[in-house]
Amino acid sequence: MSVSPVSSTRPDWARLVGESMKQHGVWHTYTKLLEARRQYPDDLALRGYVEIVRNGIVRDFLSHPRGLQAVPKLSADFLSHFDRFNLNAQEGYLVSLIDGRLAVQKLMILSPFDPFTTIFILAKLEHEQAIVVPQ
């Protein structure tokens, strides 16, 4: 998905986002949508498209066979090279809770973030291979 500079005409987000998800996957699309949101801060519908993509990511994470009972673990790569992972404060906090024994459901209770954000961060950490979620 490419984003054109600010203009008075709104891009066809539905088509752009749909095509980008098919061709490049949800995470690439999500990153591009965040860039687009900086260029179109007043575009309400665009915020909706960001949420649609985030929703898809969280739903996919929840549809793992063990769902909320899955127990995330820190990856070997993360344990040996954690300084290579550029975690923000929220991600760092959640990583600190992951001990290989707490299931996703328990992490949602312990996390200071809302349930959706907690799962979204876990999905992002899994995507970046900082954690593994055995099924």
Add this chain to the structure above:
Amino acid sequence: MNFAFALELLDQLPTPIAAIAENGTIRYRNRAFNDAFGGDAIDWIREAARTVAGERGWLQGFFLDGDESRTIDVEIEGRVFRIDRIMHIKDEEGPAVTVSFEDVTQQREAEQAKSDFTAQIVHDLRGPLSGIQGTLEFVLSQEGAKLESLYADLLQEAYRETERMMGLVNEILDFSKIQSGAFIVETEPVRVAGVLKRAVRSLQSVAARDEIFLLSAHGRDVPQIIGSVEKLTQAVINLISNSLKFTPKKGLISVGAQIVRNGDAPEAIVITVTDTGMGIRAEDVDKIFQKYKQSGTKSLRGGGGTGLGLYIVKQVVEAHGGEVSVASIEGVGTSMVLRLPVKRAA
């Protein structure tokens, strides 16, 4: 066709028609116009123009390009006239417009009567419905009675149907209030996080029954706004209910809130209700907030609804000085987006 014939033709029409110059003087009027307004016509037109000028710049608007289909209802001395622009004239005397005047007083009275009737019937329906719902709720809460599972299932089904009927009745009631102008938004401080929490909690059991994840996606630090707790809660419930109709099993509905800042100060709150449902067809996206309009997508759980739910959401949000938008991708999901300004209490 010659000019005299055209004037004769206009004189035979039952609709009052006049040609009005840019300064508000009447250059021509047909017989029906004279019959309707008589010698006071000029005063009447000026009064009409003055009435609407503050609101829409009606008279001036008639002389602007790109303003072809302006219609407005004007109330003068107890009667309501619908004024339509017919055509633009420009001759040696200068520019003028011909306009028609339709007396819609009776039509408006009929609409008001219909609206009053709806309000009355809905109030009458709510009484017994609340009674039935309360009784069922009480019976279902009696664990000691050990209701046989068949009876319990039937009662659950009856209870769900009364809930659905109550929802429809409430939508009609809200709609009739909007139509009659009795839809007033209170000016109390509203904790938006509380509104979202209440709306999610009220539909959590329905989502669980349909095996849909319903998750909050907002923190506690959402600022307060000024408005109506009850109406905003109802608007968010309408959005979640709508998503529940179109989201398949194992799907997800999230209810979020983001703060839009102007510098450090919160300027607005953006509420999103997003689902992993079937999405809305591109040709239907612009229609979904209109009354009686439903997306062409068929509900997964039956029950067509009134087609008023999203219309009411739009009215509630606009009554709070906000705006609504929608994002949707067919086969992926839909996100309803509400922007509410953060007004400072005086």
